[in-house]
Amino acid sequence: MSADIDRSSPMTLTTEQDPRQPGRPPAPPAPAAPADPGQEQTHGRAARLRAALGTLAAHPGLLLAVLYLALILAWTLAPSLFAGTDPLRTDPAASLTPPGADHWFGTDNLGRDLYTRVVHGTRTSLTAALIAVSLSLLAGTVLGVLSGYLGGWVDQTLMRCVEVLIVIPGLLLSLAVVSILGFGVTNVAIAVGISGIPAFARVIRAEVLRIRSSVYFRAAVTSGTRTPVILLRHVLPNASQPVLVLAALEIGGAVLSVSALSFLGYGAAPPAPELGAMVSQGRDYISTAWWLTTFPGLAIALIVLCANRIGRALERTGVR
Amino acid sequence: MRRYVLVRLANGLIVLWAALSLSFLVLHLVPGDPVSIMLRSAGGGDPVGVDRAQADALRAELGLDRPLYAQYADFVSRALTLDFGTSFGTGDEVAAMLGRALPSTLELATASLLLTAVLGVAAALAATLAPWAPLRNAVLSGTVAGISLPSFWTAILLIQVFSFGLGWFPAYGDSDTSRLVLPAIALALPSAGVLAQLLAKGLRMALAEPYVRTARAKGAGRLRTVWTHAFRNASIPALTMLGMMIGNILAGAIITETVFARAGIGRLTADAIADQDFPVIRAIIFLAGALYVVVNLAVDLIYPKVDPRIVLQPA
Numbered sequence: 001m002s003a004d005i006d007r008s009s010p011m012t013l014t015t016e017q018d019p020r021q022p023g024r025p026p027a028p029p030a031p032a033a034p035a036d037p038g039q040e041q042t043h044g045r046a047a048r049l050r051a052a053l054g055t056l057a058a059h060p061g062l063l064l065a066v067l068y069l070a071l072i073l074a075w076t077l078a079p080s081l082f083a084g085t086d087p088l089r090t091d092p093a094a095s096l097t098p099p100g101a102d103h104w105f106g107t108d109n110l111g112r113d114l115y116t117r118v119v120h121g122t123r124t125s126l127t128a129a130l131i132a133v134s135l136s137l138l139a140g141t142v143l144g145v146l147s148g149y150l151g152g153w154v155d156q157t158l159m160r161c162v163e164v165l166i167v168i169p170g171l172l173l174s175l176a177v178v179s180i181l182g183f184g185v186t187n188v189a190i191a192v193g194i195s196g197i198p199a200f201a202r203v204i205r206a207e208v209l210r211i212r213s214s215v216y217f218r219a220a221v222t223s224g225t226r227t228p229v230i231l232l233r234h235v236l237p238n239a240s241q242p243v244l245v246l247a248a249l250e251i252g253g254a255v256l257s258v259s260a261l262s263f264l265g266y267g268a269a270p271p272a273p274e275l276g277a278m279v280s281q282g283r284d285y286i287s288t289a290w291w292l293t294t295f296p297g298l299a300i301a302l303i304v305l306c307a308n309r310i311g312r313a314l315e316r317t318g319v320r
Numbered sequence: 321m322r323r324y325v326l327v328r329l330a331n332g333l334i335v336l337w338a339a340l341s342l343s344f345l346v347l348h349l350v351p352g353d354p355v356s357i358m359l360r361s362a363g364g365g366d367p368v369g370v371d372r373a374q375a376d377a378l379r380a381e382l383g384l385d386r387p388l389y390a391q392y393a394d395f396v397s398r399a400l401t402l403d404f405g406t407s408f409g410t411g412d413e414v415a416a417m418l419g420r421a422l423p424s425t426l427e428l429a430t431a432s433l434l435l436t437a438v439l440g441v442a443a444a445l446a447a448t449l450a451p452w453a454p455l456r457n458a459v460l461s462g463t464v465a466g467i468s469l470p471s472f473w474t475a476i477l478l479i480q481v482f483s484f485g486l487g488w489f490p491a492y493g494d495s496d497t498s499r500l501v502l503p504a505i506a507l508a509l510p511s512a513g514v515l516a517q518l519l520a521k522g523l524r525m526a527l528a529e530p531y532v533r534t535a536r537a538k539g540a541g542r543l544r545t546v547w548t549h550a551f552r553n554a555s556i557p558a559l560t561m562l563g564m565m566i567g568n569i570l571a572g573a574i575i576t577e578t579v580f581a582r583a584g585i586g587r588l589t590a591d592a593i594a595d596q597d598f599p600v601i602r603a604i605i606f607l608a609g610a611l612y613v614v615v616n617l618a619v620d621l622i623y624p625k626v627d628p629r630i631v632l633q634p635a
Contacts, residue, residue, distance in 0.1 A: 160335070
């Protein structure tokens with residue numbers, strides 16, 4: 001669905017002059033417009049890559065988001081390359097140093113370097129968020145395919161179960177799951193993943209229903225293709241795109257949820273760096289050391305902003 | 321119409337019953353039984369030294385030695401009368417604990433819901449109608465920020481700026497109205513961002529519709545066109561999300577009340593999670609589910625008032 005604007009409308013003529021607006025998805029061109037990079041013939045990888053690069057060049061905000069997320073992925077893969085010191089090393093002599101040349105983001109009450117802790121904390125939070133989204137994606141796919149493919153009472157039962165998960169607000173559901181599983185980053189990731197299942201299950205189910213009514217699906221069934229082959233060759237590949245878009249959009253939310261649970265004290269155990277937990281620890285010093293809450297908070301916000309920006313770009317160009 | 325309400329109500333009850341059953345089952349899937357949790361929290365968190373006879377006595381007293389189906393029947397029939405048993409941690413009646421915490425949260429939720437509506441509508445209108453493109457963009461960026469910023473961090477920022485910096489509002493507690501301002505803002509920002517984006521998108525689509533052009537051609541003013549023609553249609557998707565948004569405000573209160581040290585349902589939830597106080601957690605989940613079902617039913621009944629083309633039909 002696009003938020004396209006009919007430029008012939010008298011209302012929009014007066015209000016919408018600049019279609020390239022940062023901060024929200026720019027109005028995509030009308031389907032017939034030949035300039036849209038997403039619409040170009042996508043024969044071959046090279047053409048698709050060129051189209052993607054063109055999209056990036058046309059949207060500086062998106063380019064920034066991609067670059068920042070690339071940096072964060074690099075932090076996650078090799079934190080010691082970007083922050084040489086140990087995030088747990090204390091230095092009581094340098095405690096609560098304000099941001100400066102020695103300590104870019106300052107130090108905390110134990111003299112630990114905040115920049116190092118943010119790098120490692122980002123790694124923890126992002127990894128947990130990725131685990132959470134993978135779990136939602138996998139479980140949601142299984143539920144959605146079963147529901148949409150089998151139909152009947154299976155569909156009814158599964159969708160009722162999914163509805164139960166929707167009725168409970170996401171954060172409350174994750175908290176309840178954490179109270180059962182116990183505390184810790186992995187359990188927080190699982191809990192956040194579980195609360196993300198309904199969205200994926202519903203999207204997959206809708207896709208499967210759409211595919212079931214297609215000609216190629218009926219052709220495959222009629223020609224005697226076995227069910228697993230139908231699922232793997234016809235259903236899953238065709239259902240994958242909207243699901244991957246949803247996954248991209250969910251990463252931002254998962255980072256928020258993971259850090260919120262850690263902030264409340266159910267995630268990483270104290271010495272280990274995690275962004276939400278760091279904000280929580282910095283709370284005791286908000287009147288004296290603003291940097292302790294500001295930098296980890298900002299780090300969370302930037303990840304979420306970038307992930308959402310990229311997710312929405314995928315949503316615009318990807319789904320057909 | 322009456323049939324529709326009844327069907328929906330029955331549906332809602334089934335979902336609630338399922339949520340209730342799930343929460344019952346979940347307690348019995350937990351590694352470690354409730355009795356040892358209770359004795360542990362009674363003994364100051366020390367798991368050793370739990371007397372076996374004492375544990376058995378407590379188990380019998382709570383009815384945990386009875387067969388599962390009997391416990392289940394008992395649990396459901398009690399829940400129907402809003403009797404959720406006693407807290408593992410304090411031994412108080414769960415219903416009474418919720419009753420004590422409810423006013424504070426109700427006050428906070430009402431204030432932030434109002435703020436959400438005002439901010440969301442204002443931002444949506446500004447984002448679509450402001451005569452100056454940079455302003456429209458700034459407002460839209462603001463809505464994105466509202467969604468992306470972690471609410472626990474914005475709450476701390478608000479305290480830093482408005483309590484410690486400017487000294488306008490007290491930072492903590494819930495004893496008077498001035499203490500309501502900052503938490504209400506912190507809680508309202510994310511949902512206001514969602515509402516503004518939904519409304520702005522709806523408005524942009526509605527303004528492109530032929531009926532808007534017709535209204536303008538017949539001489540209706542800009543404001544009138546937006547308010548009576550476009551806004552009504554734009555509000556339908558936002559209305560659909562109302563149940564979810566109220567649920568999110570309730571869940572967000574867990575964080576907000578912790579940061580601002582308010583003794584409400586959210587704080588109760590955070591404490592219950594930390595202590596594995598399952599009767600309290602179950603009651604809160606049930607409450608949240610019931611709220612969602614009721615709000616969604618109310619929204620369904622409002623639809624035809626907003627858009628007369630919508631006819632309610634039992635699925």
